[in-house]
Amino acid sequence: MHYRSIADARTLSGTRLILTAGVPGPWGEAAKAIFRQRKVAYTPIAQELGGSNDEQVAWLGIRNAPVAVHDEERPRSGWAEILFLAERLGSGPSLIPADAAERALMMGLAHELAGENGLGWSRRLTIVSGPIEEGPSSPAYGFARFFGDNYGYHAGVGRAAAQRCVDILTMLSQQLATQQAAGKRYLVGEALSAADIYWATFAMLIDPLPHEICPMSDDIRAMYGSSPAAIKAAASPALLAHRDFICETVVGLPFEF
Ligand SMILES: N[C@@H](CCC(=O)N[C@@H](CS)C(=O)NCC(=O)O)C(=O)O
Known part of the structure; x- marks a missing residue:
């Protein structure tokens, strides 16, 4: 780019x-x-x-x-x-459902992924809280302190943030399962919406795609891929497969930065 x-x-x-x-x-x-x-x-x-x-x-x-x-x-x-x-x-099909109830659901899911205290926000807090709590002897302290100060770190937030990641991923997995049981392909309603795109992109903080399709430095990959087992386990195989599908068909691979 x-x-x-x-x-x-x-x-x-x-x-x-x-x-x-x-x-x-x-x-x-x-x-x-x-x-x-x-x-x-x-x-x-x-x-x-x-x-x-x-x-x-x-x-x-x-x-x-x-x-x-x-x-x-x-x-x-x-x-x-x-x-x-x-x-x-822009032009083409809207990424926001026309039906009011579906729109409210879609905006809610998007906030849970991309908004304050959502998945990305909370996962970032789980990343920075370890080095901050370890103190200046941690090699990642300076970096973690900066991001912690900018994005809502306070003492003890790491545990609550990890639980929030688990809750959001569990909820998304259930939402997709409900849709799939009704023969529907996307997270909300009948069509692609912004919620699918937020999931496909924010999933990199939970399960980074391989280097060939999502190149990133070893440091960033180690950081993004470092979720505790409970967070990783909360994203169902179907939810990860949905990430793959949206990345292939909408986001475009490989990622380019
Ligand atoms: N502005 C976005 C949030 C964006 C955000 O959190 N950006 C972070 C991602 S880690 C960023 O820019 N980090 C780099 C930096 O702070 O220099 C929103 O409110 O939806």
């Missing part, structure tokens, strides 16, 4: 998507997949993982990624506002 700088981004119009360069992040990969599925063309702009990203902050007041900026409109960094931007700008 060819990234442009923030300085370039400021001179461009159209849709720009700020992404953590060179690193597979589930929020960024979900945004890319949603733009791709909705046929929204965009210019990728580089954010530095864990960096101060001063130019980005000076421009938008937001340090992390992803951030979607369309023309002179306000920046959008939350998963839901990025999704609604893609719905508005």
